[in-house]
Amino acid sequence: MRNKILIPTLILSALAVFFSFRYLGGDDPKTTGNEDENKVILNTVMAVLDKGHFAPRAIDDIFSQSVYDKTLENLDYGKKFFTQEDINSLQKYRNEIDDEIKDNSLEFFDAVNAIFVKRVNDAEGYYKAILQKPFTFNGNEQLELDSKKTTYPKNDAEMKNRWEEYLKYNVLAKYIDLKDAEDKKVKDSANYKAKNFATLEKEARDNTLKIQDRFFKRLKKLNDNDRFALFINSITGTEDPHTDFLPPEDKKRFDEMMSGSFIGIGASLQQQEDGKIKVAAIITGSPSWKQGHLKADDIILKVAQGEQAPVDIDGMETDEVVKLIRGKENTEVRLTVKHADGTTEVIPIIRGKVDLEDTFAKSAIVENKGKRIGYIYLPEFYADFNGNGSGHSSARDVQNEVVKLMTEKVDGIVLDLRNNGGGSLTDVVDMAGIFIGKGPVVQVRGSGNQSVTLKSQASQPIYTGPLAIMVNNGSASASEIMAAAMQDYGRAVIIGTNTFGKGTVQKLVSLDQFVNGDIRDQIIAAFNKAKGGDAQYNGIGSLKLTIQKFYRINGGSTQLRGVAPDVNLPDPYEQLDNIGERKDPAALPWDKINPSEYSLWSAPPALDFLRKNSEKRVADNETFKIIQQTGERLKKQQDNNVVSLNEAKYIEKQKESQALSKKIEDLDKIASPITVSNLNADMSRINVDTTSKAKNKDWLKALQKDVYLSETANVMFDWITTPTNVVNIKKTTLD
DSSP states (O other), rough: OOOEEEEOSSSOOSSSSOOOOOSSSSTOTTTTTSSSSHHHHHHHHEEEEEESSSSOOOSSSSHHHHHHHHEEEEEEEESSSSHHHHHHHHGGTTTTTHHHHHHOOOOHHHHHHHHHHHHHHHHHHHHHTTTTOOOOSSOOOOOOGGGSOOOOSSSSSHHHHHHHHHHHHHHHHHHHHHHHHHHHHHHTTTTOOOOHHHHHHHHHHHHHHHHHHHHHHHHHHOOOOHHHHHHHHHHHHHHHHTTTEEHHHHHHHHHTTTOEEEEEOEEEEEEOTSEEEEEEEEEETHHHHHOOOOTOOOEEEEEEETOOOEEEEETTOOOHHHHHHOOOOTOOEEEEEEOOOOOOEEEEEEEEEEGGGGSOEEEEEETTTTTEEEEOOOBOOOTTTSSOOOOOOOOHHHHHHHHHHHHHHHHHEEEOOOOOOOOOOOHHHHHHHHOOOOOEEEEEETTTSSSEEEOHHHHHHHHHSSEEEOOTOOOOTTTHHHHHHHHHOOOSEEESSSOOOOOEEEEEEEEEBBBBBHHHHHHHHHHHHOOOOTTTOOOOOOEEEEEEEOOOOOOOOTTTTOOSSSOOOEEEEEEEOTTSSGGGGTTTOOOBBOOOOOOSSHHHHOOHHHHHHHHHHHHHHHHHHHHHHHHHHHHHHHOOOEOOOHHHHHHHHHHHHHHEEEEEHHHHHHHOOOOOOOOOHHHHTTTSHHHHHHHHHHHHHHTTTOOOHHHHHHHHHHTTTOOOOOOOOOOOOOO
């Protein structure tokens, strides 16, 4: 079997990259045995970037400015530590970091690190003093939550004022929560005497104090090495958003994440720049997925063990939150989360085994207006890592599902790639062959500007009927390659929203292999002296490095722009500027190369016809109307992210978002025009036990309520029943 080429977000282990530079140290005058570990890390990272990155940037003043800005942002995202006076003192370094790197100097890092440590100590005094006095919430103060729209406080006095506004906002939010709880108690019991304002405000301040104590405890746990890692990531982040420095501990956590099944809820967590814990992804088939309410991009506010009092996790580290969420199988954890639309919800989830089997391809039958549509769900492009054909392969599994659906005599097939972040490139190529037969699928170009075209070797397609591919802004990398190829051939209609735009490949590189042996021995000796003989030295870290770029067979890159759907469906996040690859100014640009030689599909979909019919239905669909309103509201909130510190105005804004969420919940209860059922071939597997039956029932129920799948089924009905006088036109243009 051919080797599998893997292209996930974090690692590309099967693609090789060869570094021609010599080991650092020894004969290099800039790297001597007397230099500390940080300088060795800096030199090694810069050498690997220079020789191994797909498009290394020039080390000049523009590079210096980017590293300077990113370092300040990484250390003080919310502008609650550095004053403008501090920035003025650091400004001299803005155009000097490139020269420092060349001279093997860490003067800027040492300077900014010393100021930051001092300012953290100052801020600790601010919040403790401010939270000793009660707040009132009847004034006209406002707080800008978007730190990019604020300036640094001019001096210490303005910094204290900023902390007061920030803390007042947090106390107000907590006070409203406590007051809502009191109102509910009064409603449930006529004899209950509600706590007064002073009592609730005091409780809210005490709670906020505990949160800040935890936050500053976490800040103070960061040592010079941790802050130096942030500085190095400011350098790698200047190259592109997917090149990262991983210190040994981060690499260890990465390895643990890549291991097998576990007992939990099946939610991947991520700590944001502001310290909030965000849900990065929901694992398919997991307890969170089955419960249905927890979503990617939700912010976790509190964690409770069943009916016990919830713990406010603001200021906690991700590891601490994971420990609270995980527990024994069949026990309940309750998460209080803030959804992307601004509403909050308490979500009860029963912990269970997170089984990776649930991430494999599976299918169902969608019946719509008398037509039977085959539906294939593919959460990722997984590969046969054993290399002997005994393991799972997404291409092989999808082929099996296609054959089963053809046996069911479906009228069309839908391949769902929503929120599919990528995987095996080889499987993308093989999967494309199921639908097009033999032909080019994607072009791959390395740093030497030499491109290779990867082709499907299938002698003929297995399935030749109508095909739709569902995508959204979470469809990335391999998903974009598949959608782009089917679009370029005119083989499928792409339905949904614009994809993520990640058209690059990463490889995880251990930095220790490039460090001179004598210097490594000195580093280990220094480590042992500092940590003691029992501590284990784990190296200087690794680099996740961008090494290649993908191009469509029509010549255009999937990088940055992603894949635009043929039939666009409303999405609440499509108007936001911080979604997808485009959110980072360091993202590699879109470009194009020469197209491959390929032939258009003989019977492409009538895209104009399908698009116009869909637009009419979407315009009349109440759920899509609410989704559009939600998108407009989120965009408005992003453009004007100012909150009132007045209780009445704050509650008024909350009610607006809650009313919108209530509409979506009500529409969710309305019966869908489609029906979803299992394939006959799957029933013996599904009926194996009660757990499998329940899991399958939940899956079918979720599909039944999926408004995007419902509209995709309508588009497929239009294609299947397209009048013979409608001309199928396939246009390929590149800007």
